Amino acid sequence: MTEYVFVEDTTLFDSSECGGVATQASKGRHFKVIIEHSCAAESSAVGSDAVQIRLCEDNYECWLERLDNPTVCEPATTPYQKSALGEEEVFSRMPLVLQRVSDAGQKDNVYLWGGTLGPDLDCSGLMQWAFSGAGVWIPRDAYQQHEFTQPVPIAEARCGDLLFFGDATKVDHVGMVTEVVDAAPPRLVYTHSSGAKYGRNGIGRDVLEEGDDPVGAHYARRFLSAGRVVRNVTEEP
Known part of the structure; x- marks a missing residue:
């Protein structure tokens, strides 16, 4: 599964319609795609380019308006690594x-x-x-x-x-x-x-x-x- 990194602060949404804000991601945060719009029945029904993603740092699931925007995100060169803190x-x-x-x-x-x-x-x-x-x-x-x-x-x-x-x-x-x-x-x-x-x-x-x-x-x-x-x-x- 390809991992991506945000190259600017980005607003993320609670559905494929991208109407309600779910959270924000700062520049440098990593994510993976869960469902691409072509595979999401809900998203396809409204003709959206949105993709469902999972943020790597906290495992939060939300929607990104589109993946093919180089001013927002790009493939990560190194994967995000979680390190345990006691x-x-x-x-x-x-x-x-x-x-x-x-x-x-x-x-x-x-x-x-x-x-x-x-x-x-x-x-x-x-x-x-x-x-x-x-x-x-x-x-x-x-x-x-x-x-x-x-x-x-x-x-x-x-x-x-x-x-x-x-x-x-x-x-x-x-x-x-x-x-x-x-x-x-x-x-x-x-x-x-x-x-x-x-x-x-x-x-x-x-x-x-x-x-x-x-x-x-x-x-x-x-x-x-x-x-x-x-x-x-x-x-x-």
């Missing part, structure tokens, strides 16, 4: 991860569905952007990050741990603990990128408690669990 190595990189989250919040930004490149990011995109910049690849979406992390009792959560939100059916939001306030019990301050309807339309900080702040209270009611990144993506699909 818990100690990941922990040693957490100061950089936390610094990246802090830096992202200092820039002008708005919430962007599918955003992973910055300055405009979505919730899980902020998490992946922060970790990948420290050389730790985690999955793309919030529910995937939930499945990937090691569960942590909320009383034992520390800076860098992820907080997951949603309902009984699915995790749909994620933030990162960026401050633990010494109290009884400890108060967790987390940074997240939230939308305009229930959140801050960008990156902000909230306390995990049902207080007077409507944004913090909304997410506190939807809090599900905490998780810790103790490895990077190494699995091959």
Whole structure:
């Protein structure tokens, strides 16, 4: 299977119609084609040149508008190689991860569905952007990050741990603990990128408690669990 590399930052989509944004890929990321448009019934039905691809770093599946565009991608000269990182190595990189989250919040930004490149990011995109910049690849979406992390009792959560939100059916939001306030019990301050309807339309900080702040209270009611990144993506699909 031919492997390709992006030669510019690229927007990727959630279907062959290329209408809804799924994610973004930075210049230098690698991918492989899963389904070419000539073989995809859905794609052929709409006459699209789109191809379904799998990003090599995090195994994320999405759609690229067209493969035969040399200004977007080209065949990779060397294949992408995943290298395993253990818990100690990941922990040693957490100061950089936390610094990246802090830096992202200092820039002008708005919430962007599918955003992973910055300055405009979505919730899980902020998490992946922060970790990948420290050389730790985690999955793309919030529910995937939930499945990937090691569960942590909320009383034992520390800076860098992820907080997951949603309902009984699915995790749909994620933030990162960026401050633990010494109290009884400890108060967790987390940074997240939230939308305009229930959140801050960008990156902000909230306390995990049902207080007077409507944004913090909304997410506190939807809090599900905490998780810790103790490895990077190494699995091959």
